[in-house]
Amino acid sequence: MSEGKASEAEASADEAKARPPSQGGRSKFVEEGQGVREAPADHEGVDGLVCPITGQPIVIRYAGVYKSFGDFKVLRGLDLCIPKGKITAIIGRSGTGKSVTIKHIMGLLRPDEGRIWVGDEELTAMSDRKLRTVRNRFGVVFQNAALFDSMNVFDNVAFPLVEHTRLGRREITTKVQQLLAQVGLAGSDSKTPSELSGGMRKRVGLARALVRDPDYILYDEPTTGLDPILAAAMDQLIVDTQESRPDITSVVISHDMPAVLRTAHKICMLVDGVVLHQGPPSYFKDSDDPLVRQFVAGSLEGPMTV
């Protein structure tokens, strides 16, 4: 780690608290409910950090992350902690940087400034080659499912195993069929993506994301484009996936507030490139903050304009 970065991180917790939210990324929940920051400004990595919202150890941490595209500042000093073995939702309006945020933990984007840790490793200090090995520990369910149209369901799910492991055909078949059954698609092996509904495509995407037993699973807008029934089924599948794999850490990006309130253990609301509010679902349900209320209600009335 460079000395410059160390001194940057040495701003005291009090100083950080004195900054307005739009610059500091402090959390209303932590400030009002707990009186502690999740991570003191001078704390290195994730070791010893416990999420005050879930009581779980922190496994992924962003500290003061900035990211711009040209003149457009997307992340503006993002501080974000993800607890192990729970579902964390990142919510916010379209274009606020939710996808950009998760692309950083997968190593698909590098921050302009700030630091990111996954487990005991600092992503921001890694070579591209090392980053690729960390990426292997993530399963991702992309917004559009991102299936290969020319391959059937079986081959889509098997693809990561065929590409990246030395497993034999029999082991691969067992694993793929097990996962297809878990996501409710037993018997659909030979269908092509074009024969599937949107909900089924997302399920195939989930089976593929799980096929290499990842430590972390990231869902980017898993229910966008689904009808309410299929969306509810997908939400249930996210919960079931988490509950059947207690060690897996789930991060769900969404602007579907009712779904997030039903499924997430911790909710982080991204506004102007920082986490402005975070807490358990009850914090968001009970909040009298006009911005939170407007977002939860999906209302045109309030501080956010169209």
Ligand SMILES: Nc1ncnc2c1ncn2[C@@H]1O[C@H](COP(=O)(O)OP(=O)(O)O)[C@@H](O)[C@H]1O
């Ligand atoms: N690779 C990129 N190059 C330029 N602009 C980008 C890139 N990725 C994202 N952006 C911009 O950053 C902003 C945040 O994007 P994104 O994270 O995808 O938003 P969302 O919260 O809807 O997921 C958007 O305005 C988007 O246009």
Ligand SMILES: [Mg+2]
């Ligand atoms: Mg997005």
